[in-house]
Amino acid sequence: MERSQSLATSPAVVGTAAGEGAVRRLVSAPALLAAAAACLAAGALLGFIWAPTDASTMGFSQKIFYYHVPVAETALLAFGVAFVAAILYLRRHDAKYDRLGVVAIRLGLLFSGLVMITGMIWGKAAWGAWWAWEPRLTTFLVVCLLYGGYFVLRSSVEEEQRRATYAALFAIIAFVDVPITFLATRFMPAGLHPVVFTSSGAQMDHRDLLAFLISMLGMTLFFVGLLRLEVAVERLKDELYYLKNRLGR
Amino acid sequence: MPLEEAVKYVAAAYAIIWVAVVVYVIYAARRVSGLERQVRLLNETLDRREAEREADR
Numbered sequence: 001m002e003r004s005q006s007l008a009t010s011p012a013v014v015g016t017a018a019g020e021g022a023v024r025r026l027v028s029a030p031a032l033l034a035a036a037a038a039c040l041a042a043g044a045l046l047g048f049i050w051a052p053t054d055a056s057t058m059g060f061s062q063k064i065f066y067y068h069v070p071v072a073e074t075a076l077l078a079f080g081v082a083f084v085a086a087i088l089y090l091r092r093h094d095a096k097y098d099r100l101g102v103v104a105i106r107l108g109l110l111f112s113g114l115v116m117i118t119g120m121i122w123g124k125a126a127w128g129a130w131w132a133w134e135p136r137l138t139t140f141l142v143v144c145l146l147y148g149g150y151f152v153l154r155s156s157v158e159e160e161q162r163r164a165t166y167a168a169l170f171a172i173i174a175f176v177d178v179p180i181t182f183l184a185t186r187f188m189p190a191g192l193h194p195v196v197f198t199s200s201g202a203q204m205d206h207r208d209l210l211a212f213l214i215s216m217l218g219m220t221l222f223f224v225g226l227l228r229l230e231v232a233v234e235r236l237k238d239e240l241y242y243l244k245n246r247l248g249r
Numbered sequence: 250m251p252l253e254e255a256v257k258y259v260a261a262a263y264a265i266i267w268v269a270v271v272v273y274v275i276y277a278a279r280r281v282s283g284l285e286r287q288v289r290l291l292n293e294t295l296d297r298r299e300a301e302r303e304a305d306r
Binding site: 033037040044059060061063064067068071110113114117118121122124125126222226229230232233236237239240243244246247 | 250252254255256258259261262263265266267269270273274277278280281284285287288291292294295298
């Protein structure tokens, strides 16, 4: 209880400037995470209770869609944030963009891990196999391996500025695979993943779509909330480093 | 796939996501509060040291 109160009022999480208004507090990490949990719960409930059960071969296992796809989209969004942060770092050489990039990729990998696990479960239920070397799965695996390499690169360079520059360049190059993954089902429609969103709209029942959109909102809020928390952690680590240096003098 | 069988897979997928989400939030929140505690302690130590220096002068 004490911890959650401390977190909710933490300057590092809520913001540092004194007298910040209610709007700022509304987008604080705890508020975002609470809203995310509510949306995710609502999305799942709508998906299970209101949305129709898939009449095709997938049957009840289609319900995994309401969480699996939002998690995948959020993973790609996280890598997009890292891409923008990398460009900003190379232009301005401000350490805060390096921190943002690290945090976004860490979260992107968390979401990617969840995509792979839930995807394998869904694959086993729908296709009878845990894994298939089809375009979407393969390109997503490549994304995971690429961004895993990002941390290997970071740990191999000691000098701070050089590490940040190399990491930013790597994040920009690795991002090339993100649109490929996203568009894989359109470029190579022979794969097992169906194309749900086409130029003529969403190929699903409106109840499915609503449950999906609410889950998508929840997952995005969850990502933003965690991003704020993790950025706060990185900021506190820097503050601690600075204070320790002062104490050592 | 029979419904009873499919329910197990769906439940597993949802449970994994919820567990991962909750565990990660707790982990991140603990790190924030731990680091805040350390920052507070260091600030207090620095303040005390400053006060002692002032008193010595």
